[in-house]
Amino acid sequence: MTRFGRYGGIYVPETLMVPIEELTEAFEYFRANPLFQKELNELLSTYAGRPTPITFVPTFSDKVQAKVYLKREDLLHTGAHKLNNSLGQALLAKRMGKRRLIAETGAGQHGVATATAAARLGMECVVYMGTTDMKRQAHNVVRMRLLGAEVRPVSAGSRTLKDAINEALRDWVSNLASTHYCLGSALGPHPYPTMVREFQRVIGDEAKIQFREMTGRLPDTVVACVGGGSNAIGIFTAFLNDSVKLIGVEAGGRGTGRGEHAARFMFDSDPLNHIGVLHGTETFLLQDEDGNILPTYSVSAGLDYPAVGPEHAFLFETKRASYSSISDDLAISAFKMLTQTEGIMPALESSHAIAYVIREMKGSNEFILINCSGRGDKDLSIVEDWMKGHGEL
C-alpha cells in the first residue's frame, strides 16, 4: 500500500525507484525485527530521554477554563520530537550499509536531530537549508556544524524548506550507493510518510498510557501543529480508533493572500484545485493556476511549507481529523502566555497548537492534550524582534 485513500504514491525520477524499493524492503524487515527494535528503544530511552512526560498546566488551564496537558517532546534530547525519526532512520540506514546521511531542514530541528544521530552512530551528515531559514534559525546552524555536519545553503526559489527538499532529492539521486536521505517529515514518496509515522508514533503511544494513568481517562481532544505533519501524525496515530477529537493547526502567517501563509486546508473553492503532486507525493498543496507551487510564509520556519503529509490529507477528507490555522501574532502571544504562566517555553511551531486552544477551546472545560513538539530556545531572536516591534522591549 503506497497510498492513504487517493493521497500519497511515488512520484519520483526513475533513478530513485530501485533505492526506494530497497528502502521499503529494509523498513518492512526491520520494523518487525526484535533486535532492531531493541537497539532503537535503547537509544530512545538511554540517549534521547524517552519516555517524555506529560505535564498538567494548572494556571494555563484556569485561564482557558479547560484541563490542559502537554506531551513534552520539548524535553527530548536536541529539543524536539525530530530525534525519534532521525535515530530510527539513521539506524536503518546503517543496517542498509549506508555511511552518509543527508537531510533537509526548515527550523533546523530536523537538521540538528539528524546531525546528532550521525554523530552518535559515526556517519557523515550533510544538511540542506534555505538561506532565509539559516538567517532566522542561526543558532541551529551553529549547532549542526558543531555536531560535525556540513550545512549547505540553498538559495533557490523561496529559500526555505521546500527548496531544501529539492536540493536533498538532487543529492540523493546523485549519491545513491553511499547515501540515505533522512527525510524529516511525514511526506515525500512512499515509504517515507508511513516510515516517519511509525518512528514518531511513540509520542501518541506513550501519551495515551500516561494520560490514562494521570486522569483515568482519554483526552477529549488532541491538538498538534502541522507543517509536513510528523509530530501531529505521531501523536494522532494512537488515538485514531478512539472517540477523541483530533485537530491539526497550520500556519496562518500574516494574512489569507497568496504567499502570506502555509494553510493548505484553508480554501473555499473546489478541493480538487488544491490537490497536486510535490516532492513525490499526491496531497493538498498551495499552487497557482498553472500548477506551480506557491511561496509560503510563516513566522515559524518549521511550518513554512506548501504541501501537507498525505495521511493528513486522508484524515481531512475522511473528516477523522479537522484542521485550522493560527496567525503569527496569535502564535507569539501563546508562546508568551505559556512561558509566563507555566515556565515552559514552546517552539513557535508548537505555539500554534497552544494558540488554537486559547482561541477555540476557551471555556470548553474539556480534557485537552497538546503536543508540545519542541522547545522555544531556537526562536528567541524572532520573539525578541517581535516584542521590540510591538514596543514590549
Add this chain to the structure above:
Amino acid sequence: MTVINNRGVSAIESAFERGKILIPYLVAGFPDEKSSLECMKAAFNAGADMLEIGVPFSDPIADGAVIQHAQDRALRNGMTLRKTLRLAADLAADQKKTVSKPLILMCYYNPILHFGIERFVDSALESGVDGVIVPDLVPDEAELLIESARKKNFATVFLAAPNSSEKRLRLISKSSSGFIYALGLEGVTGERDKMSDKLSTFVENIRSIDKSENKKAHRVGIGFGVSKPEHFKMLSAIADGVIVGSAVVRRAESSPQAVREFIEELRR
C-alpha cells in the same frame, strides 16, 4: 483523423528513420519568450531532428544548476504550460513551411495534473506536440496519462535509469511509446566531462528486454550529461538518438546564433 495519424507516435518514429538523430532541449521562455522561439527555429535549421521543449516548473527536482536557472528565469518571464503550448503551435506552424519535425514536451507532473490529463493530451496534439516526457512520473503512477495518450497516438516517453532493475525495464518498455529515454547517468541534468563507459551495456540491456516485451522494438534515445561533440559521436554509436540539454540551454542564454553553431558543431 489524417492529421492525427501522421503526428504523435508516428511522427516521432519517422524522425528516427532518418538515422542517428539529434534531439536538443530548450526551455520555453528562456532567456525570454521571443528568443526561446528563435532558438528553437535555429536548432531545427541547424539540423536538429526533433526538439524537446522544457516547460518551466517551480520545483525542478531532476535538474541541475543550468536548467534550474533557465526554468526560474522563464517563470519570472511569465512562461507557463499554456503559453508553452502556444509557443509550440507557433513553432509547428513555422515548421510546416519546410518539413515537419516532431516536438516533445519535458514537463513535471504537477502542471499537467493541474491542467487536466486528457485536456493536456488534446491541447498538446492541437499545438503540434507529439509526445511528453515527465521526469517525476514513473509508469507505476502514470495509468491515466498512458490511457489518455494511447487513445490519441500521443507519445509517452519514459526514462530508464542505469540502476533500473529488469522488472522495471520491462514496465518502462511496456509503457513507453515514441522511444525509450535512457539516462546517461545517475543524477540530475547537467554537462559532465566524461560519460560512463558502461552505457553501451546499459542500452544493449534495454534493447534486449524491449525486444522480449514488444513485437515492434522501441528506439532508444540517450541523454543527461552530454556536453561535447565527442559525446554525441560516442552515444550515437550506442543509441538511436542523443538528447542534449544543459549544453544547449547554456548557449540559448547568449543567442540563437550560439545555439545554431553548437548544433552544427555536434552534427559535424
